Amino acid sequence: MVRPGGRSARVQASVHSAVRELEAEVGRPALTVPLVAARAGVTPSTIYRRWGDLQELLSDVAVERLRPEAPPEDHGSLSADLRNWAEQFLDEMASPGGRAYIRDALLGDPDGDNAGRCSAYAAEQIGIILGRATERDEDTPDAETVIDRVVAPIMYRILFRPDGLAAAYAHRLVGEALERRGTAG
Amino acid sequence: MVRPGGRSARVQASVHSAVRELEAEVGRPALTVPLVAARAGVTPSTIYRRWGDLQELLSDVAVERLRPEAPPEDHGSLSADLRNWAEQFLDEMASPGGRAYIRDALLGDPDGDNAGRCSAYAAEQIGIILGRATERDEDTPDAETVIDRVVAPIMYRILFRPDGLAAAYAHRLVGEALERRGTAG
DNA sequence: ACCGTGAAGCAATATCTTTGCTTTAAGATA
DNA sequence: TATCTTAAAGCAAAGATATTGCTTCACGGT
Numbered sequence: 001m002v003r004p005g006g007r008s009a010r011v012q013a014s015v016h017s018a019v020r021e022l023e024a025e026v027g028r029p030a031l032t033v034p035l036v037a038a039r040a041g042v043t044p045s046t047i048y049r050r051w052g053d054l055q056e057l058l059s060d061v062a063v064e065r066l067r068p069e070a071p072p073e074d075h076g077s078l079s080a081d082l083r084n085w086a087e088q089f090l091d092e093m094a095s096p097g098g099r100a101y102i103r104d105a106l107l108g109d110p111d112g113d114n115a116g117r118c119s120a121y122a123a124e125q126i127g128i129i130l131g132r133a134t135e136r137d138e139d140t141p142d143a144e145t146v147i148d149r150v151v152a153p154i155m156y157r158i159l160f161r162p163d164g165l166a167a168a169y170a171h172r173l174v175g176e177a178l179e180r181r182g183t184a185g
Numbered sequence: 186m187v188r189p190g191g192r193s194a195r196v197q198a199s200v201h202s203a204v205r206e207l208e209a210e211v212g213r214p215a216l217t218v219p220l221v222a223a224r225a226g227v228t229p230s231t232i233y234r235r236w237g238d239l240q241e242l243l244s245d246v247a248v249e250r251l252r253p254e255a256p257p258e259d260h261g262s263l264s265a266d267l268r269n270w271a272e273q274f275l276d277e278m279a280s281p282g283g284r285a286y287i288r289d290a291l292l293g294d295p296d297g298d299n300a301g302r303c304s305a306y307a308a309e310q311i312g313i314i315l316g317r318a319t320e321r322d323e324d325t326p327d328a329e330t331v332i333d334r335v336v337a338p339i340m341y342r343i344l345f346r347p348d349g350l351a352a353a354y355a356h357r358l359v360g361e362a363l364e365r366r367g368t369a370g
Numbered sequence: 371a372c373c374g375t376g377a378a379g380c381a382a383t384a385t386c387t388t389t390g391c392t393t394t395a396a397g398a399t400a
Numbered sequence: 401t402a403t404c405t406t407a408a409a410g411c412a413a414a415g416a417t418a419t420t421g422c423t424t425c426a427c428g429g430t
Binding site: 191192193217218219229230233234238 | 416417418419420425426427428
């Protein structure tokens with residue numbers, strides 16, 4: 001029987017907060033399970049038993065921070081919506097903090113579950129944008145295409161070649177992904 | 186002064202071998218620095234001082250294993266070369282072992298150095314393919330385009346959505362990346 | 371053949387991880 | 401509301417890993 005509320009929930013919240021606070025205060029390299037436990041007012045064995053190790057805990061926290069907080073802004077057209085979303089996505093993900101979260105999320109994730117969740121967040125936001133475009137009767141690519149053409153290149157560069165990423169790159173990708181579509185009806 | 190040869194080199198080789206052997210024998214989750222050290226005939230402190238921790242050592246080993254061993258096969262045309270290369274790339278990288286290496290390479294890599302190296306390997310292979318195409322007077326995209334259109338989507342899916350990846354996907358990406366190019370001179 | 375030096379060995383210490391057992395409190399039942 | 405059940409947390413001891421000062425070794429230069 002699952003017990004989503006009560007003590008377990010309090011412990012989880014308190015541990016997550018402790019991670020976020022300590023990440024800011026001492027930096028991630030200095031994070032340890034006992035340190036987090038002390039700040040959270042919990043014994044280390046609680047963390048080991050619930051999360052396994054520090055990496056899985058960090059992965060958990062990272063995924064939470066990567067979850068979008070609001071649907072993408074509506075700028076009145078598919079291309080404006082996508083441009084804006086891609087720019088923000090790149091900004092957030094390419095920042096030092098964003099990169100650390102992505103890595104953490106991928107890292108302590110034996111079954112690929114958390115990584116899948118991150119990808120689903122992006123897919124969801126894109127789905128909203130494309131849904132709006134469809135309602136406006138715009139010619140709309142499918143979400144997979146946008147992921148291949150826009151999200152994947154951004155993530156690849158963030159992970160493998162973190163230098164020289166700027167909004168212009170996101171804009172170019174969006175432009176290319178939408179090429180030869182503006183004229184249909 | 187750098188000392189590439191001699192004892193240091195022997196230690197490095199022996200430690201790398203130990204990692205590879207033990208990865209196969211006991212599995213990566215059971216790997217520990219003391220275990221590797223014992224197999225390599227080295228004291229643990231040597232490993233800690235040279236590599237910092239297990240993750241960085243694994244990252245090191247992983248990058249070595251991701252280095253291509255030969256230039257891409259020549260099939261007589263850009264599209265055949267790229268199709269073949271992409272298919273092999275996907276096969277190797279999407280296999281359980283390949284995915285583990287990619288993750289390890291990204292993981293113990295504080296400065297993004299090893300990740301950059303992996304990306305450079307792919308870029309180099311692609312450069313060879315495109316160079317051949319240019320010599321044949323084919324209309325040739327630049328390497329960045331191939332990375333954005335072919336490599337990035339493959340890597341994104343391997344890392345974030347490991348299900349349902351097959352050669353057909355790689356072929357489709359190559360086809361789309363080369364679209365509207367075959368007819369030029 | 372002999373230094374100088376960077377890297378490896380050794381060993382003591384500090385820290386983290388694991389685990390068996392006990393205690394707590396959430397949620398169900400009456 | 402009192403009681404019961406049980407998943408999860410606490411505690412503490414044992415085990416393993418990580419760190420570090422000092423010593424020893426051997427490569428590369430003179």
